[in-house]
Amino acid sequence: MKKYIAVFMLLFSSITFGGDGRTIEFSINDSWIFYKDSGDKPIALREIGDREVEIVNLPHTWNAEDAIHGATSKEEGYYRGPAWYLRKITVPAHYQDKELYVFFEGANQETDVFVNGQFAGGHVGGYTRFVVPISKFVQFDSSKQSADFELAVRVDNVHNLDIPPLSADFTFYGGIYRDVFLVATEKVHFNIEDHASNGIYIRTPSVSAEQVEMDVDVQLINCGTTDRNVKLETIIYDPYSKPVVTNASDITLAAGQKLTAKPKVDPIHNPSLWSPDSPNLYRLVCRLYDAETNQMLDESMSPFGCRWFSFDAEKGFFLNGKHLKLIGTNRHQDYLNIGNALPDYIHREDIKKMKEMGSNFLRIAHYPQDPAVLELCDRLGILTTVEVPIIDTITESEAFKQNCLNIHLEMMRQNYNHPSLIIWAYMNEVLLHPKYQKDKEKQKDYFEKVYEIASELEALTRKEDPYRYTMIPNHANLNLYKDTKLTDLPMIVGWNIYFGWYKGEFSDIKSIMTEYHHTIPDKPMIIAEYGAGADPRLHALTPTRFDFTIEYATRFHEQYLSALTDFPFISGINVWNFADFGSVGRVDTVPNINNKGLIGIDRKPKDAYFFYQAALLKKPFIGITAKTWIRRACVESKSGKGVCMMPVEIFSNQNKLELFHNGISLGAKMVQEHNKVIWDVPFVDGNNILRAVSSDNSRVEDCATVRMDVLPIKLDDFPVAGLSINCGDYRFFYDDILDRAWLPEKVYIEGSWGYIGGKVYAMEQTPRQSFGTSQPIEGTNCDPLYQTQRIGIKQYRFDVPPGVYEVTLHLAELTGKMAASLPYSLDGFDDKKPSITKNREFTVNLNGTPVIERISLAKDYGSFRAVKIKAIVTTEADEPLLIDFVPLNEDAVINGIELNKKL
Ligand code: GCB
Ligand code: CA
Numbered sequence: 001m002k003k004y005i006a007v008f009m010l011l012f013s014s015i016t017f018g019g020d021g022r023t024i025e026f027s028i029n030d031s032w033i034f035y036k037d038s039g040d041k042p043i044a045l046r047e048i049g050d051r052e053v054e055i056v057n058l059p060h061t062w063n064a065e066d067a068i069h070g071a072t073s074k075e076e077g078y079y080r081g082p083a084w085y086l087r088k089i090t091v092p093a094h095y096q097d098k099e100l101y102v103f104f105e106g107a108n109q110e111t112d113v114f115v116n117g118q119f120a121g122g123h124v125g126g127y128t129r130f131v132v133p134i135s136k137f138v139q140f141d142s143s144k145q146s147a148d149f150e151l152a153v154r155v156d157n158v159h160n161l162d163i164p165p166l167s168a169d170f171t172f173y174g175g176i177y178r179d180v181f182l183v184a185t186e187k188v189h190f191n192i193e194d195h196a197s198n199g200i201y202i203r204t205p206s207v208s209a210e211q212v213e214m215d216v217d218v219q220l221i222n223c224g225t226t227d228r229n230v231k232l233e234t235i236i237y238d239p240y241s242k243p244v245v246t247n248a249s250d251i252t253l254a255a256g257q258k259l260t261a262k263p264k265v266d267p268i269h270n271p272s273l274w275s276p277d278s279p280n281l282y283r284l285v286c287r288l289y290d291a292e293t294n295q296m297l298d299e300s301m302s303p304f305g306c307r308w309f310s311f312d313a314e315k316g317f318f319l320n321g322k323h324l325k326l327i328g329t330n331r332h333q334d335y336l337n338i339g340n341a342l343p344d345y346i347h348r349e350d351i352k353k354m355k356e357m358g359s360n361f362l363r364i365a366h367y368p369q370d371p372a373v374l375e376l377c378d379r380l381g382i383l384t385t386v387e388v389p390i391i392d393t394i395t396e397s398e399a400f401k402q403n404c405l406n407i408h409l410e411m412m413r414q415n416y417n418h419p420s421l422i423i424w425a426y427m428n429e430v431l432l433h434p435k436y437q438k439d440k441e442k443q444k445d446y447f448e449k450v451y452e453i454a455s456e457l458e459a460l461t462r463k464e465d466p467y468r469y470t471m472i473p474n475h476a477n478l479n480l481y482k483d484t485k486l487t488d489l490p491m492i493v494g495w496n497i498y499f500g501w502y503k504g505e506f507s508d509i510k511s512i513m514t515e516y517h518h519t520i521p522d523k524p525m526i527i528a529e530y531g532a533g534a535d536p537r538l539h540a541l542t543p544t545r546f547d548f549t550i551e552y553a554t555r556f557h558e559q560y561l562s563a564l565t566d567f568p569f570i571s572g573i574n575v576w577n578f579a580d581f582g583s584v585g586r587v588d589t590v591p592n593i594n595n596k597g598l599i600g601i602d603r604k605p606k607d608a609y610f611f612y613q614a615a616l617l618k619k620p621f622i623g624i625t626a627k628t629w630i631r632r633a634c635v636e637s638k639s640g641k642g643v644c645m646m647p648v649e650i651f652s653n654q655n656k657l658e659l660f661h662n663g664i665s666l667g668a669k670m671v672q673e674h675n676k677v678i679w680d681v682p683f684v685d686g687n688n689i690l691r692a693v694s695s696d697n698s699r700v701e702d703c704a705t706v707r708m709d710v711l712p713i714k715l716d717d718f719p720v721a722g723l724s725i726n727c728g729d730y731r732f733f734y735d736d737i738l739d740r741a742w743l744p745e746k747v748y749i750e751g752s753w754g755y756i757g758g759k760v761y762a763m764e765q766t767p768r769q770s771f772g773t774s775q776p777i778e779g780t781n782c783d784p785l786y787q788t789q790r791i792g793i794k795q796y797r798f799d800v801p802p803g804v805y806e807v808t809l810h811l812a813e814l815t816g817k818m819a820a821s822l823p824y825s826l827d828g829f830d831d832k833k834p835s836i837t838k839n840r841e842f843t844v845n846l847n848g849t850p851v852i853e854r855i856s857l858a859k860d861y862g863s864f865r866a867v868k869i870k871a872i873v874t875t876e877a878d879e880p881l882l883i884d885f886v887p888l889n890e891d892a893v894i895n896g897i898e899l900n901k902k903l
Pocket of ligand 2: 785
């Protein structure tokens with residue numbers, strides 16, 4: 001619906017296009033007055049007075065800031081309620097003869113539109129488009145060249161039991177977060193009032209390499225008071241913009257009549273087929289003319305593609321008769337610092353990055369997204385599934401069901417013609433939170449209600465579109481979905497699996513998926529989600545499950561991709577997720593963020609993105625993972641050498657690579673399993689420039705520059721950078737705000753430095769994690785540093801040269817009432833168990849002098865809060881620097897230590 005040319009047409013309409021009556025549409029995104037207010041009636045612009053308002057541009061959300069920072073871990077702290085947008089619109093006088101509409105690409109989630117103070121229409125649901133007719137509220141004065149009116153839009157994102165989604169692992173940012181257009185049509189036009197579609201529905205009931213049969217519905221409306229004779233012209237343009245099929249038909253529309261025309265459209269011969277490799281796009285142009293004057297009344301262009309496809313329960317997916325393994329990601333629609341209010345540019349960039357990764361498939365989860373998404377999938381050749389946001393649970397009300405059905409229908413009508421779209425999905429893990437756990441009778445009724453909604457959605461989908469597939473994606477509880485018959489309904493069953501992340505091992509995947517297939521042998525299967533969290537700030541040489549390191553997620557994807565693509569019965573797979581996304585209340589290493597993306601919420605790639613590129617791309621590719629870890633600290637490998645050996649992984653689809661380090665060749669190596677080759681690189685203090693080149697005949701190369709602090713084993717020459725040690729942790733942590741690298745802890749050895757005594761703290765209540773906690777920590781952005789701790793610590797010892805030192809202790813009490821729980825309590829892990837606060841007390845002595853006495857983290861600061869305490873200590877010649885922890889009640893703890901030399 002984005003024709004920017006239309007703005008142009010508006011400006012010059014009376015001169016250039018005055019006689020041409022086709023539909024005009026232009027965005028009205030800028031300069032809205034915005035304020036939060038719970039009133040039901042709009043105020044006029046002149047009544048604003050000294051009310052506190054902001055001037056905002058659309059796309060806009062009021063949760064960009066509070067969904068990340070304001071949402072405290074204690075409660076759902078982001079604003080969920082009503083707010084108003086007001087704006088004056090001026091239109092030229094000749095619009096008096098037109099029909100006017102306001103077209104919204106999306107507003108979350110209940111919207112009421114007022115024109116000049118009068119209610120004009122509303123919409124329910126945060127992810128589909130809608131249109132509000134406004135002509136009858138606009139007054140034209142024939143003595144003036146233009147007319148003004150005031151538009152007031154009330155948007156509310158409050159939790160509403162009758163509107164899906166009710167609960168989900170993502171943030172329900174409120175606002176008019178997509179583009180808004182003013183549309184001016186002739187009285188007779190293609191019916192955008194039909195669920196905010198373009199009124200044109202293209203089907204290709206039979207496609208072969210020789211011929212394509214066309215079946216087109218055109219919805220027309222006559223808003224005028226007289227009967228009209230019109231001519232409908234349909235022209236098919238081939239991918240080279242050549243008209244190949246033209247038809248015309250005559251239609252009569254009575255005053256006020258809506259009708260669905262079925263124009264005869266001749267078949268296309270020898271079509272250029274649409275596929276991921278050759279996304280050939282055809283265009284159906286529909287033109288409507290007044291039969292008497294021959295004046296054009298409306299024009300609409302719809303993309304379509306000539307392709308045929310099928311899913312087979314045993315053999316997988318076929319496109320145009322050829323087998324194709326569907327591989328790609330899921331996608332959410334938000335971005336760093338701007339919530340869901342994305343300019344189209346980022347939507348397009350995302351799809352481009354998917355193509356650059358080698359994706360041929362995208363699950364648009366968990367809701368329909370901006371029109372730019374499917375437009376680009378059509379153009380770049382990425383097959384898609386799109387779904388309505390019925391997630392985790394339902395409400396057993398008639399209103400809930402009707403809203404589900406209506407939103408689903410809107411989704412279908414609005415996206416009907418996209419050739420990239422092959423599956424209509426609905427419900428995601430809808431039995432994740434089945435109600436009435438304790439009352440099995442009631443639960444039975446509940447399951448029946450879920451089934452009823454699902455079967456009505458299924459029936460609606462098949463009736464609306466007999467040529468695409470349907471899917472329900474479930475969480476990995478085979479029997480639950482089978483027993484409730486939810487696996488019987490759709491044409492494809494989707495599974496969201498997380499073995500090796502929330503629970504289990506990677507090695508479980510093969511046997512489990514085989515069992516799933518054998519239990520439901522006649523249904524095609526898609527792995528609609530699989531993924532692992534990765535915080536770009538965390539790295540490990542020995543990654544383990546649920547540690548949120550970049551490396552663990554990369555191992556996870558290596559295993560999954562090879563295991564899942566081995567099975568012919570798995571038609572397609574979608575990584576959860578393309579990019580990190582906001583999820584208020586989620587507690588991992590970055591509060592309110594789900595970091596299972598292959599790229600960050602800022603769209604910077606993580607290592608696993610390079611892995612997929614190497615595995616999927618046909619054109620030569622090299623990706624040095626060191627690009628994602630460019631600021632590091634490590635301890636030298638041999639005392640006094642100033643060199644730290646660290647493995648560097650490179651992903652490539654080449655046979656052989658050569659790696660250069662600061663200009664020196666480290667030799668050539670064959671690329672191994674998972675398209676990977678590893679070099680041990682002798683990192684030096686300062687900049688390390690890595691360059692990998694292909695030894696094959698292609699000219700591809702990749703570079704990375706890593707800035708390294710190589711820290712000495714013996715501190716005779718105390719490092720200027722000081723020591724920053726992440727205690728109770730094997731992970732390297734990078735503080736991206738201060739650009740500072742933290743080392744994993746190391747045990748004291750003679751003549752060196754490190755901890756003495758204690759053990760790595762592991763919070764008992766989180767069985768997923770064998771160390772630390774994933775509770776959010778208040779008062780810091782460095783959660784991982786404080787989430788891990790050495791408990792029962794006796795001493796930290798540094799054998800330093802004489803001098804004056806500053807010691808900073810980083811502390812946090814990790815017992816106490818848990819601030820939050822994972823939104824996903826998969827398979828009975830109960831993270832909500834309150835734990836008792838340990839009232840620990842300890843004293844810290846610096847070289848024998850008590851400096852911090854009787855500290856009680858819980859009492860003095862509270863649980864899960866970052867505490868930093870600095871103190872000075874002077875050492876004499878041959879005297880070590882000793883930090884003694886003296887427990888007075890319970891064990892002493894330490895989460896991080898910094899040591900710097902002042903003199
Ligand atoms: C799921 C959900 C998705 C979550 C994801 C996760 O199964 O469908 O919405 O974000 O798991 O990361 O836990
Ligand atoms: Ca720590």
